[in-house]
Amino acid sequence: MEVPTKLKGKELFKFLVENKDDIIYAKKSAVKYSEGFSAVQNKIDKDVIVGKADGIDEVSEIKVRAIINTTNLVDSHKDLHIPNIWKKSLDENKRIKYLQEHEMKFDKIIADGDDLDVSTQTYQWKDLGYDMEGETQALVFDATVKEDRNPFMFKQFKNNVVDNNSVGMVYQKIQLAINDKDYEEEYKVWEKYYDNVANKEVPDSDGYFFSVTEAKVIEGSAVPNGSNYITPVLEQAKQETEPTENELKNHAIKEWLDIKQ
Numbered sequence: 001m002e003v004p005t006k007l008k009g010k011e012l013f014k015f016l017v018e019n020k021d022d023i024i025y026a027k028k029s030a031v032k033y034s035e036g037f038s039a040v041q042n043k044i045d046k047d048v049i050v051g052k053a054d055g056i057d058e059v060s061e062i063k064v065r066a067i068i069n070t071t072n073l074v075d076s077h078k079d080l081h082i083p084n085i086w087k088k089s090l091d092e093n094k095r096i097k098y099l100q101e102h103e104m105k106f107d108k109i110i111a112d113g114d115d116l117d118v119s120t121q122t123y124q125w126k127d128l129g130y131d132m133e134g135e136t137q138a139l140v141f142d143a144t145v146k147e148d149r150n151p152f153m154f155k156q157f158k159n160n161v162v163d164n165n166s167v168g169m170v171y172q173k174i175q176l177a178i179n180d181k182d183y184e185e186e187y188k189v190w191e192k193y194y195d196n197v198a199n200k201e202v203p204d205s206d207g208y209f210f211s212v213t214e215a216k217v218i219e220g221s222a223v224p225n226g227s228n229y230i231t232p233v234l235e236q237a238k239q240e241t242e243p244t245e246n247e248l249k250n251h252a253i254k255e256w257l258d259i260k261q
Helices: 009-018 020-028 087-092 152-156 186-196 201-207 245-258
Strands: 061-070 079-081 097-100 109-111 114-123 135-145 165-178 208-222 234-236
Touching: 009 020, 009 165, 009 186, 009 208, 020 165, 020 208, 061 152, 061 165, 061 208, 087 114, 087 208, 109 135, 135 152, 135 208, 165 186, 186 208, 201 208
Parallel strands: 079 208, 097 208
Antiparallel strands: 061 135, 061 234, 097 109, 114 135, 165 208
């Protein structure tokens, strides 16, 4: 069920409370994917090169640390993810995948299995390159991106053009928060979580949000834009590989020509 955008204030709160069960049921009934949103460029230097093969910049694997989702931020769905939202899911699900744009297809997998480590890490917002106070618990994917697994995405990471990620998940526990004391139950939720919201201008304008305290993670994806825009690729490292015989020969010829010149 969609929340009518024309409703404001008391009329909006009345609609939300009267239809709360249906709205929450709809949110919990489908896999939640991100929609388009104005992304903010990641301000952290991603080009961390840890190894080259005798000056030959040819690699077949790249190590990537991707921030798939962050808590304490009201996203474009008006959802606020609460710290430890993924704890139960990460304990139970060992088949999470890193995908290209939420497509669960063999040729769209970026990394999984031994090539993917999924965890949560606590960051200050400023550690992620954003001028906001407070901290967030991030869903982190440490992935080995291999050229032979997904050549297209390998090229995107190699060129440092991947700067946003998104999570595919199913909500398990949700509450409605409203900034109105006339709605006692919803106002208690507001008071419980509001102080930790990083982008307070959003709930201040809307007067409500949905707090999500548990969600089942299915996958994380590299996307052009996500509904939670603070989901950058923090760093990536080109992995040292042994040069081929032809590469060594060409490299030696180039060095000899340089010396002759």
